[in-house]
Amino acid sequence: MGFSLFSSTFIHPQLKPLVAQMTLLDTLLFYVIHFVDKLGLWHRFPVFLGLAYLGIRRHLHQRYNLLHVGGVNGHKYDTQEFAYRTADGTCNHSSDDLIGSQGTFFGRNMPPSTSKYGLLDPHPTLVASKLLERKDFKDTGKQFNMIASSWIQFMIHDWIDHLEDTEQVEIRAPDEISSGCPLKSFKFHKTKKLSTCSPYLKTGTLNTRTPWWDGSVIYGNDKVGMRRVRTFKDGKLKISADGLLEHDEKGIPLSGDVRNCWAGFSLLQALFVKEHNAVCDMLKVHCPNFDDEWLYRHARLVTSAVIAKIHTIDWTVELLKTDTLLAGMRINWYGFLGKRFKDMFGHICGPILSGLVGLRKPRDHEVPYSLTEEFVSVYRMHSLLPDKIVLRDIKSSSSENKCPPILEEVPMGEFVGKEGERKLSKIGMEQMLVSMGHQVSGAVALRNYPSWMRNLVAHDVNGEDRPDPIDMAALEVYRDRERRVAPYNEFRRNLLMIPIGKWEDLTDDEIVIEALREVYGDDVEKLDLLVGLHAEKKIKGFAISETAFFIFLLIASRRLEADRFFTTNFNSKTYTEKGLEWVNKTENLKDVIDRHFPEMTKKWMRCSSAFSVWDSMPHPINYIPLYLRPAP
Numbered sequence: 001m002g003f004s005l006f007s008s009t010f011i012h013p014q015l016k017p018l019v020a021q022m023t024l025l026d027t028l029l030f031y032v033i034h035f036v037d038k039l040g041l042w043h044r045f046p047v048f049l050g051l052a053y054l055g056i057r058r059h060l061h062q063r064y065n066l067l068h069v070g071g072v073n074g075h076k077y078d079t080q081e082f083a084y085r086t087a088d089g090t091c092n093h094s095s096d097d098l099i100g101s102q103g104t105f106f107g108r109n110m111p112p113s114t115s116k117y118g119l120l121d122p123h124p125t126l127v128a129s130k131l132l133e134r135k136d137f138k139d140t141g142k143q144f145n146m147i148a149s150s151w152i153q154f155m156i157h158d159w160i161d162h163l164e165d166t167e168q169v170e171i172r173a174p175d176e177i178s179s180g181c182p183l184k185s186f187k188f189h190k191t192k193k194l195s196t197c198s199p200y201l202k203t204g205t206l207n208t209r210t211p212w213w214d215g216s217v218i219y220g221n222d223k224v225g226m227r228r229v230r231t232f233k234d235g236k237l238k239i240s241a242d243g244l245l246e247h248d249e250k251g252i253p254l255s256g257d258v259r260n261c262w263a264g265f266s267l268l269q270a271l272f273v274k275e276h277n278a279v280c281d282m283l284k285v286h287c288p289n290f291d292d293e294w295l296y297r298h299a300r301l302v303t304s305a306v307i308a309k310i311h312t313i314d315w316t317v318e319l320l321k322t323d324t325l326l327a328g329m330r331i332n333w334y335g336f337l338g339k340r341f342k343d344m345f346g347h348i349c350g351p352i353l354s355g356l357v358g359l360r361k362p363r364d365h366e367v368p369y370s371l372t373e374e375f376v377s378v379y380r381m382h383s384l385l386p387d388k389i390v391l392r393d394i395k396s397s398s399s400e401n402k403c404p405p406i407l408e409e410v411p412m413g414e415f416v417g418k419e420g421e422r423k424l425s426k427i428g429m430e431q432m433l434v435s436m437g438h439q440v441s442g443a444v445a446l447r448n449y450p451s452w453m454r455n456l457v458a459h460d461v462n463g464e465d466r467p468d469p470i471d472m473a474a475l476e477v478y479r480d481r482e483r484r485v486a487p488y489n490e491f492r493r494n495l496l497m498i499p500i501g502k503w504e505d506l507t508d509d510e511i512v513i514e515a516l517r518e519v520y521g522d523d524v525e526k527l528d529l530l531v532g533l534h535a536e537k538k539i540k541g542f543a544i545s546e547t548a549f550f551i552f553l554l555i556a557s558r559r560l561e562a563d564r565f566f567t568t569n570f571n572s573k574t575y576t577e578k579g580l581e582w583v584n585k586t587e588n589l590k591d592v593i594d595r596h597f598p599e600m601t602k603k604w605m606r607c608s609s610a611f612s613v614w615d616s617m618p619h620p621i622n623y624i625p626l627y628l629r630p631a632p
């Protein structure tokens with residue numbers, strides 16, 4: 001329904017067409033957030049008001065930023081019979097067995113780009129060389145460590161990957177910059193495009209991973225992958241005697257997802273295989289009569305929920321380190337009334353008071369669940385990766401601030417793929433985990449994209465090295481354009497954000513502004529999304545841009561609320577009482593590390609979260625109740 005009464009000069013002119021589509025109530029709600037946006041205020045609000053702003057924003061995004069791509073099959077099935085996570089993600093949505101399964105279309109948060117510029121305008125290698133490539137390493141202070149950056153790759157490999165075409169493309173760097181490019185040209189596979197039944201999009205792209213938060217990164221994305229990793233004894237997954245992943249005869253790890261792996265990522269896979277196996281042991285003690293299949297299914301449910309919980313109330317809280325987001329993320333899991341209330345009374349109120357987890361019915365806002373093309377783009381965060389890994393001596397007895405002395409620095413490239421796996425098995429799980437805990441990650445900022453990734457041997461789906469190295473920085477720019485993801489300003493408009501009018505609205509950094517002008521002239525509409533997200537002035541405490549965050553605000557909730565196993569079936573009948581208790585008692589990654597390495601964090605970790613740099617100070621005690629905390 002259109003409502004034009006409010007289309008006054010108050011609204012940014014470029015947002016008027018979007019607002020004209022809204023209902024009266026939503027128009028009023030839009031007015032509220034737009035007013036706050038004009039003053040740049042929401043993140044300076046006291047917690048309570050900040051939460052109200054985010055609540056309104058999320059509501060509007062749920063109404064106007066979820067677009068389904070592809071058909072619906074409408075094939076019903078018996079949800080009681082499938083009270084477990086299937087190998088390929090089928091049978092989760094209660095009235096359509098295929099929704100959210102492997103090989104379904106990526107959805108959209110906005111219509112595909114209407115940009116008039118070509119795929120090579122400006123040239124992706126020019127963008128990579130002038131704006132992305134690392135000049136000096138910028139880090140996140142003590143906020144985010146290498147476990148945190150590996151964690152997000154661990155999650156990406158649980159959720160998303162694009163099906164590629166067999167057809168290849170070659171990109172050649174323009175002569176004027178080719179001498180400074182590690183690769184003068186590189187070849188890669190196009191993204192596969194298939195026709196859809198969607199009115200606004202003729203072709204779409206397929207997700208080769210299961211988009212549900214189902215731990216497919218360790219369990220696999222289909223039956224073949226699932227069989228590869230299982231022992232078929234007591235529900236357990238394969239793991240080596242040294243606690244790391246097992247490998248096949250070629251040296252490729254045996255895990256749910258092995259593409260573009262590196263040691264930090266495979267270490268987290270191994271940690272959660274250990275977690276899965278520990279859940280199997282626990283379940284077997286309490287339910288000795290059940291078989292391998294029963295134990296596997298229940299341990300998978302529990303371990304996937306532990307992963308989702310850690311991401312929600314530990315990792316994200318460290319990424320967006322403000323009181324408002326701490327409150328918001330806890331509300332998503334436990335609800336406004338908090339953990340103690342939910343432990344005592346269960347999920348008896350609605351999503352706000354009792355949280356998304358445990359809702360009686362999944363909520364998909366009438367758009368079938370998928371992850372989206374835009375979600376992939378905002379997670380392009382390879383600049384989190386450093387140039388080298390700093391190995392620590394955990395045998396040392398000297399440990400100032402629980403920080404072991406440095407042993408050696410190893411180029412990051414040596415930790416990738418099979419070579420990385422060999423190195424990791426020599427180093428061992430404990431030394432690698434402590435070293436990564438003490439090393440800060442790179443910052444998501446311009447001119448901080450790892451140079452070694454501009455000449456990268458990427459992997460096939462099966463973990464084999466590809467013959468042609470790629471320039472990842474340039475490729476990422478190309479990918480967004482190829483997939484018709486809106487450029488930065490169009491993206492912001494579609495998210496009801498105020499677009500930039502000049503480079504100075506984006507950043508205060510004069511060197512960056514000069515480089516932006518060199519690449520894009522004065523045309524802010526041309527600015528690539530990836531560049532804009534990396535250039536944007538950050539909210540204090542946020543390690544990512546506000547623009548990327550608004551996509552997370554929508555999708556982070558959706559991953560929980562649309563999933564039957566976090567809503568209808570998040571109960572003791574499906575998880576078992578002991579299984580649910582396991583999830584409930586695990587609050588963060590430190591709890592998991594402590595379970596498997598009881599002495600490690602006591603000896604080597606000073607801070608509160610395993611995702612911040614381990615020698616940093618713990619969170620200070622704050623006596624003001626969270627919701628009543630004042631503006632930062």
Ligand code: HEM
Nearest residue numbers: 149152153156160161162260262376379380381382458479
């Ligand atoms: C050593 C570590 C890593 C390596 C070697 C690596 C390598 C790659 C490669 C080769 C691709 C496919 C490029 C293409 O053909 O389009 C890719 C995609 C991607 N990577 Fe990474 N990556 C690493 C870590 C990370 C991290 C830390 C993140 C953080 C969020 C990340 C996020 C993504 C995303 C979002 C995609 C796009 C997936 C898609 O197109 O569906 N990666 N990565």
